[in-house]
Amino acid sequence: xxxTEKFLDKAGELSTIRTFWxxxxxxxxxxxxxxxxxxxxxxxxxxxxxxxxxxEFSVGTAAATSEEITDIAMILSEQRxxxxxxxxxxxxxxxxxxxxxxxxxxxxxxxxAWLTLNVRNKSQQLLTPHNPVLQWNDGKLSAGVSLLLGL
Amino acid sequence: VxxxxxxxxxxxxxxxxxxxxxxxxxxxxxxxxxxxQFPNRSGWKIDPSECRFGxxxxxxxxxQACDLxxxxxxxxxxxxxxxxxxxxxxxxxxxxxxxxxxKKSGSSLKRGAILPERMLQETIWSLNLxxxxxxxxxxFLRDRNMTFLYDAVPDNRRPQDLNDYIYLRERLFHxxxxxxxxxxxxxxxxxxxxxxxxxxxxxxxxxxxxxxALFLGIISSVTAIISTRATLKGLxxxxxxxxxxxxxxxxQKQVPICPCSP
Numbered sequence: 001x002x003x004t005e006k007f008l009d010k011a012g013e014l015s016t017i018r019t020f021w022x023x024x025x026x027x028x029x030x031x032x033x034x035x036x037x038x039x040x041x042x043x044x045x046x047x048x049x050x051x052x053x054x055x056e057f058s059v060g061t062a063a064a065t066s067e068e069i070t071d072i073a074m075i076l077s078e079q080r081x082x083x084x085x086x087x088x089x090x091x092x093x094x095x096x097x098x099x100x101x102x103x104x105x106x107x108x109x110x111x112x113a114w115l116t117l118n119v120r121n122k123s124q125q126l127l128t129p130h131n132p133v134l135q136w137n138d139g140k141l142s143a144g145v146s147l148l149l150g151l
Numbered sequence: 152v153x154x155x156x157x158x159x160x161x162x163x164x165x166x167x168x169x170x171x172x173x174x175x176x177x178x179x180x181x182x183x184x185x186x187x188q189f190p191n192r193s194g195w196k197i198d199p200s201e202c203r204f205g206x207x208x209x210x211x212x213x214x215q216a217c218d219l220x221x222x223x224x225x226x227x228x229x230x231x232x233x234x235x236x237x238x239x240x241x242x243x244x245x246x247x248x249x250x251x252x253x254k255k256s257g258s259s260l261k262r263g264a265i266l267p268e269r270m271l272q273e274t275i276w277s278l279n280l281x282x283x284x285x286x287x288x289x290x291f292l293r294d295r296n297m298t299f300l301y302d303a304v305p306d307n308r309r310p311q312d313l314n315d316y317i318y319l320r321e322r323l324f325h326x327x328x329x330x331x332x333x334x335x336x337x338x339x340x341x342x343x344x345x346x347x348x349x350x351x352x353x354x355x356x357x358x359x360x361x362x363x364a365l366f367l368g369i370i371s372s373v374t375a376i377i378s379t380r381a382t383l384k385g386l387x388x389x390x391x392x393x394x395x396x397x398x399x400x401x402x403q404k405q406v407p408i409c410p411c412s413p
Contacts, residue, residue: 022251032300036245039225076181080265084184085177115266116245117188118226 007044012066013037019070020114040113047109062098063106072110181265188228189270192320201327202313208330210242210281211291216342217329223297227266230274231322237329244297246278250304270318272306277319279309 008016010030017025017033025033047061063069072091079087092103111119179187213219219237223244224230230243243249253268282288284301292298301307310316316323334340340349 021248029303032247032303036248039245043225077265080181083178083180087181088177112226115185116225116227116243116248117185118228 007041008037008066015070016040016066016113019073039116043109043112047105059099059102059105061105061109062095062102063109068094069106069110069113072106073114076107076110076114185265186267189267189318191317193317195320195324197313197320197324201324204280204311204313204323204327205330208280208327209283209288210240211287213240213281213326213330214291216339217332218336218339219329221295223295227270227274231277231319231326233322233325233329237325240326242278242281243274244299246275246299247303249274250306267318273316273319275304275306276308276310277316277323279307280311283309 013033014025014027014030017030017036021033021036063072071094075091075094076087079090088100088103088107091107092098092100095103095106108119111117207216210221214221220239222239222241224232224241225243225245227243227245227249229241232241233239234241249271252266253271278299282292282299284307313320313323313327334343334349
């Protein structure tokens with residue numbers, strides 16, 4: 001993280017914590033959440049980093065600001081009982097120019113940051129068995145790959 | 152001893168490795184997707200004799216006596232996962248976030264928390280259980296540059312019975328097995344409370360051996376002293392005898408033999 005710019009400024013940190021964790025958080029107590037902010041920044045960095053060999057494959061994430069991230073969290077929160085397949089178009093409507101994968105990446109990032117669930121798409125899945133994969137497509141390829149890996 | 156009842160029909164350790172891939176898809180709601188990540192273990196019936204944790208069931212003790220490495224995880228679904236060879240335990244460390252998440256005033260997102268409230272509570276309880284606010288734990292956390300902000304999280308309950316945990320029952324059960332296991336090496340033998348009997352036997356044997364050696368050494372020293380004294384006495388006596396003999400000899404030489412004596 002040392003060689004990366006911070007994604008959140010002080011106001012962004014406070015707003016993020018208030019949105020995700022504690023609505024009435026006073027500014028002077030923000031330091032209690034330092035380790036969480038470090039995690040958030042780290043996840044943001046990993047979500048958006050592009051190694052030279054990844055550039056042509058990676059589409060990054062649709063959400064570019066902390067406000068957009070909290071907007072996605074709001075939609076997910078309000079439509080918690082709705083099928084995710086039906087929630088995605090609502091979120092996509094906010095990012096009409098972005099490809100589906102970038103929108104999915106934004107949703108996955110929100111689920112990681114907000115619920116601290118290690119949700120990733122197939123291409124970003126770590127080689128550990130505990131990462132939930134949110135399957136947006138019914139593609140047989142991903143199911144086959146999972147079967148092959150014994151996941 | 153453990154009876155697996157209810158819908159749970161997979162081997163113990165597979166429960167978490169398979170919890171989250173193929174059956175998760177976009178046809179589920181967010182609530183369903185999240186609840187899929189936290190299998191309910193209330194169907195598990197555990198023998199009452201295997202339910203209590205004991206007073207030493209802390210991360211500090213487990214780390215010291217069981218050679219268990221504590222790793223901090225950022226993801227709540229990995230909380231209390233042991234790795235395959237049971238040498239590393241993952242511990243979720245955003246305790247304050249969890250505490251605030253299920254409070255009604257916690258998040259400004261509508262309709263409160265999405266993570267199961269009971270799961271969040273159990274996460275806090277398990278952290279209280281493993282990291283009590285005491286001196287050894289505070290040192291343990293300080294050494295690892297970690298704090299759990301005990302003052303900021305007023306919920307200090309730490310249920311001591313496995314049956315009080317529904318979501319974390321399986322993971323705590325495995326951890327308890329590790330806690331109760333017999334020592335496997337000298338280090339564990341020295342620190343683990345289960346090694347008390349063996350440790351006592353070893354120390355008693357060493358102590359008795361030392362006392363026996365001391366006793367035999369003393370006897371040996373005493374007999375050596377007696378023997379030396381006897382030898383010295385004998386020497387003195389023989390010196391005396393020699394001296395008397397020499398005196399008699401010299402006396403015999405001084406007295407001339409009279410030819411006229413009868």
